[in-house]
Amino acid sequence: MKDHDNAAYPEPPRKTPVVDKQTSVPNPAVILTNLFYYSVDVPVSKFKGVLDSIRSNNKSVYYHQKFRRIPELTDCENGDYLCYYEAEMQWRRDYKVDQEIVKIVQERMKACYQREGSSYKQNCVKEIEQFEETSNNFQLRYGDLGAYASGRKCLMKQKERMMADQAQTS
Amino acid sequence: MVGMSVLRSAAAFAARLSPLKSGNNAAQLLSRIIPRTDKVAVRFGGGHGKQMFVVKSTNFYDRRFLRLLRFYILLTGIPMAIIITGVNVFIGQAEQVETPEGYEPEHWEYYKHPITRWMTRTLFDSPVKDYEKMMAAIHNEKEKSDMRLTQLEVSRQMRMKGDGPWFQSKTPNKDLIHYGHKSTPDN
Numbered sequence: 001m002k003d004h005d006n007a008a009y010p011e012p013p014r015k016t017p018v019v020d021k022q023t024s025v026p027n028p029a030v031i032l033t034n035l036f037y038y039s040v041d042v043p044v045s046k047f048k049g050v051l052d053s054i055r056s057n058n059k060s061v062y063y064h065q066k067f068r069r070i071p072e073l074t075d076c077e078n079g080d081y082l083c084y085y086e087a088e089m090q091w092r093r094d095y096k097v098d099q100e101i102v103k104i105v106q107e108r109m110k111a112c113y114q115r116e117g118s119s120y121k122q123n124c125v126k127e128i129e130q131f132e133e134t135s136n137n138f139q140l141r142y143g144d145l146g147a148y149a150s151g152r153k154c155l156m157k158q159k160e161r162m163m164a165d166q167a168q169t170s
Numbered sequence: 171m172v173g174m175s176v177l178r179s180a181a182a183f184a185a186r187l188s189p190l191k192s193g194n195n196a197a198q199l200l201s202r203i204i205p206r207t208d209k210v211a212v213r214f215g216g217g218h219g220k221q222m223f224v225v226k227s228t229n230f231y232d233r234r235f236l237r238l239l240r241f242y243i244l245l246t247g248i249p250m251a252i253i254i255t256g257v258n259v260f261i262g263q264a265e266q267v268e269t270p271e272g273y274e275p276e277h278w279e280y281y282k283h284p285i286t287r288w289m290t291r292t293l294f295d296s297p298v299k300d301y302e303k304m305m306a307a308i309h310n311e312k313e314k315s316d317m318r319l320t321q322l323e324v325s326r327q328m329r330m331k332g333d334g335p336w337f338q339s340k341t342p343n344k345d346l347i348h349y350g351h352k353s354t355p356d357n
Binding site: 051052054055058059060061062063064065066081082085086089 | 259260261262264265266267268269275279280281282284287301304305308309311312
């Protein structure tokens with residue numbers, strides 16, 4: 001009874017040992033899993049099967065929208081408000097995409113933690129490192145911009161960061 | 171015995187006075203049952219005792235409020251619930267596929283749920299059109315702002331140089347000046 005197999009979060013191969021029962025006492029874990037299977041899993045799957053057969057002739061699809069890249073705020077002439085608007089819209093889309101990226105990395109780390117149990121500090125190092133890196137970069141770039149964040153404010157923040165770096169190195 | 175004779179005479183007297191009253195029949199006079207006041211005849215006694223008039227504050231207004239609340243919520247709630255359940259059961263959600271080559275999907279084909287798709291198809295403008303509307307508004311404002319700036323610059327120049335049509339004040343005609351009183355000096 002395998003749950004859905006998501007290729008984005010591949011589970012590590014199961015390391016359950018071969019069952020070598022030496023007593024005749026029934027295993028309560030097996031009893032409980034079977035109970036759960038027959039009382040919850042089977043009815044739910046049957047219901048889903050029924051609904052799928054009802055819906056099979058009305059199948060529709062949806063696509064992922066891809067936007068063209070537009071010259072950014074730094075490539076706009078002064079006073080060209082149309083260019084400003086397009087750059088601002090592109091910055092907002094990128095902001096949303098970056099938020100979702102951080103969420104996905106965070107989910108990977110949480111899944112890894114859930115899988116490993118008490119040995120997460122040892123086995124989840126890569127996921128934790130990736131999450132720390134992405135969240136740090138996100139904070140640096142979009143961190144304290146606030147609710148009225150815009151492309152201009154982000155650009156100014158970048159300028160401040162570059163100035164701080166320059167002041168530090170020189 | 172004497173009392174009994176007094177009673178009998180009183181009964182006979184009462185019968186003579188009001189013969190039509192049902193209890194005054196001679197045969198029934200002294201054999202009437204004496205009313206006993208310690209036991210009362212209770213109707214609908216059942217097993218739970220006498221019905222009491224309980225004095226409590228009214229809950230008519232509370233119950234009316236809850237009745238009306240339920241009515242007005244369910245008035246649109248039930249059709250909405252039926253429609254949404256029907257859509258989810260009979261028209262399922264869409265599945266995501268790769269965009270085929272050279273095909274540009276309509277703007278409603280980017281959404282998953284059938285009700286969202288219907289709304290963006292029939293009620294709302296496509297995001298492309300909204301974008302273009304916003305760009306048109308920005309372009310209008312930009313043109314207005316540019317015109318106002320040029321007007322300021324032009325008026326500044328005209329005021330400075332004085333050779334333009336603005337900032338000219340009307341002076342009277344040269345021919346109207348009367349030089350007569352100046353033709354003879356030392357007037």
